[in-house]
Amino acid sequence: MAISEAGTSAARSGACGEARSGASVARRRGGRPRADALRNRERIVSAAREMLVEFGPDVPLDEIARRAVVGNATLYRHFPDRKDLVHEVVVSVLSRTAEIAESAVMEIAEERGDAFGALRRFVHEAADERIGALCPMLAEGFDAQHADLLAGRERLEVAVEDLMGRARKAGRLRADVAVGDLMVALSQLTRPLPGSGCVDFDQFVHRHLQLFLDGLEAPARSALPGCAATLEDLRRPQ
Incomplete structure (x- = not known):
């Protein structure tokens, strides 16, 4: 190259x-x-x-x-330089993923599916948007506080909070998890392993996401260590 x-x-x-x-x-x-x-x-x-x-x-x-x-x-x-292009990619991924979450919420509101099934579909479709690729893109010099990104992130968070809340209210989502837990798992499980070359990576992504989703469903089979992770927890300096 x-x-x-x-x-x-x-x-x-x-x-x-x-x-x-x-x-x-x-x-x-x-x-x-x-x-x-x-x-x-x-x-x-x-x-x-x-x-x-x-x-x-x-x-x-x-x-x-x-x-x-x-x-x-x-x-x-x-895109005159790399930062412009990376910015547009991140905004695009956030927007498309938020649309998926909003569609899942609408599906529940219109009683076209069960709440946990809608959450499950959101997670798998969000994985296909490569949302796990966002973290490596947020490199030095990237303006993570740009107005477009803050708006996109807030839109996604609101939609996912709503989706999880509906699944929790229906008694299908365990009570000791929050949106941060979901987004961390989604990010980590959709990021290719170093040196993997992405060969047939999708088959492992969806397989492991399904295992994760089974662990989210109520009733819980075990108590989780620590506390449910909010998105504020993830942003707080360690």
Whole structure:
């Protein structure tokens, strides 16, 4: 995955110029981004999510462009530097995962399924969004307090709290667990092991998530050590 620094710099420089020019045209026309530009952006973000999971936060941007089947200039036109792209990936994962949780809550509210079954489906679908890849992305220099990220995180937390509360009220979720317990397990179990190369990793993710979910269901088979983990507990400096 060697990168030509000269070529990358030239692509970035040209793309930034095109971005400024394109933005000016858009402002003059007062229009929205073209459909093909939006599709390219979505393809880049999707490819970046996959490759950041597979290869970590330092994966070459040129390789992401190749996976997305777009030119380097197109990638840099949308995302002038790595931090912009990583930010967009994290926001996208948070948003898509929150939508899954909200859909599960709606399913319970409309009595289209049982509360724990909806929670179970949320966990497996959230795993497919690669939410466990968020932690390695939050590297040095990443603005974890950006307004977009705080809003996305709050939306997800509210939806998951609601989902777990409904399962608990229905007597299907053990009382000694909280949203932090769920999110830690989801994050850890969806993160590939070092050196695993992600070969057929999904089969193990869903298998182990199912084991975890069986442990969440009431009645509890044993007492858990410690206290239920809230998201505030996870953020508190140790």
